[in-house]
Amino acid sequence: MAASVEKTSSLCKTSAAQLLLSPGDSSSACSNNKTCCAAKCELTDYDYLPEFLKDNEFILSYYRSQWPLKQTLLSIFSIHNETLNIWTHLIGFFIFLMLTGYAASVFPITAGNHSPLIQPNSSSSSSSHAVMIPSSLMLFDGGFYRANYTTESSSSSSALPQQLSVSRWPFYLYLAGAMFCLLTSSACHLLSCHSSATCYRMLRLDFAGISGLIVTSFYPVVYYTFACSPFYRNLYLSSITVFGLAAVTVSLVPVFDSPRFRPVRAVLFACMAASGIVPIAHKMMVFGNRPEAVLTTGYEAVMGLLYGMGVVVYAARVPERWFPGKFDLAGHSHQLFHVLVVAGAYTHYLATVVYLGWREAEGC
Numbered sequence: 001m002a003a004s005v006e007k008t009s010s011l012c013k014t015s016a017a018q019l020l021l022s023p024g025d026s027s028s029a030c031s032n033n034k035t036c037c038a039a040k041c042e043l044t045d046y047d048y049l050p051e052f053l054k055d056n057e058f059i060l061s062y063y064r065s066q067w068p069l070k071q072t073l074l075s076i077f078s079i080h081n082e083t084l085n086i087w088t089h090l091i092g093f094f095i096f097l098m099l100t101g102y103a104a105s106v107f108p109i110t111a112g113n114h115s116p117l118i119q120p121n122s123s124s125s126s127s128s129h130a131v132m133i134p135s136s137l138m139l140f141d142g143g144f145y146r147a148n149y150t151t152e153s154s155s156s157s158s159a160l161p162q163q164l165s166v167s168r169w170p171f172y173l174y175l176a177g178a179m180f181c182l183l184t185s186s187a188c189h190l191l192s193c194h195s196s197a198t199c200y201r202m203l204r205l206d207f208a209g210i211s212g213l214i215v216t217s218f219y220p221v222v223y224y225t226f227a228c229s230p231f232y233r234n235l236y237l238s239s240i241t242v243f244g245l246a247a248v249t250v251s252l253v254p255v256f257d258s259p260r261f262r263p264v265r266a267v268l269f270a271c272m273a274a275s276g277i278v279p280i281a282h283k284m285m286v287f288g289n290r291p292e293a294v295l296t297t298g299y300e301a302v303m304g305l306l307y308g309m310g311v312v313v314y315a316a317r318v319p320e321r322w323f324p325g326k327f328d329l330a331g332h333s334h335q336l337f338h339v340l341v342v343a344g345a346y347t348h349y350l351a352t353v354v355y356l357g358w359r360e361a362e363g364c
């Protein structure tokens, strides 16, 4: 690890004293609000931070403050109080990149006529066919999803190609939204310490990423559930899109950044997420007797629980509130929030695989 984990606000104060003693020699000295002396940057305490970096008074030490861009970028490989915030979402990004690559080999992005997930059911003389989701698409849980469908209107397999031409862009849009959110969040945590202007821009990007994740989460849910009901499909898709754009717009108001608006930010994003309850409730009213509807709703409930827990932890700032300074490097609320977000996004990915398999098998 490149940077030593020392609390060096005292170092910079000492250097400032040296500056007073030797005013002509400033090459190796620091000022009170700068933590880089020559090429060496040191970590500092909350009390020495400029206002724009004061976000959580229960995290007392190991801050980077106004480091040059090069040192800020290299700090991805050093230990400070943002290291795990950066890596929890960067690892999440790579997980979703891997899922996207593998999914693309199973579900080519351009819908084809012969999905490898669709297999004629040889045991049946009717038009029954089965959807099989490879266990490798269900990374981590090794789950296996299989359902048989019987269509009354078609009696030969020649009808299948047209039925199976289902757009896959909502599925990939969600994966792109998840990767964008995780990557922008990681970049925000890495770069925000550089300067006030950088912090402002990165926070904008972070909010845009969160809004993007929430909005794109609903696209596969709504698109595949209401693929055969264009009115409801368009109504729900346009509603969540407008809501997402509104959230991004509100996020652009500078006053929204201050720590006292932390609960407002949390509530805003929670409300946007909660708006997805309407199409999901509608799905259960229409398709409540279908195993795919029950399974996807189960995944969505788990996702909601994980995101909800994340929002509560984020807003309450626990456990560091109870033991200030004890969770500076590991275990503080924002790290827990990040892990819960990745877990929630992965749970939703499992649901989108089921949605896509369901619609590819059944068409309209």
Ligand SMILES: [Zn+2]
Binding pocket: 085, 185, 189, 334, 338
């Ligand atoms: Zn974060």
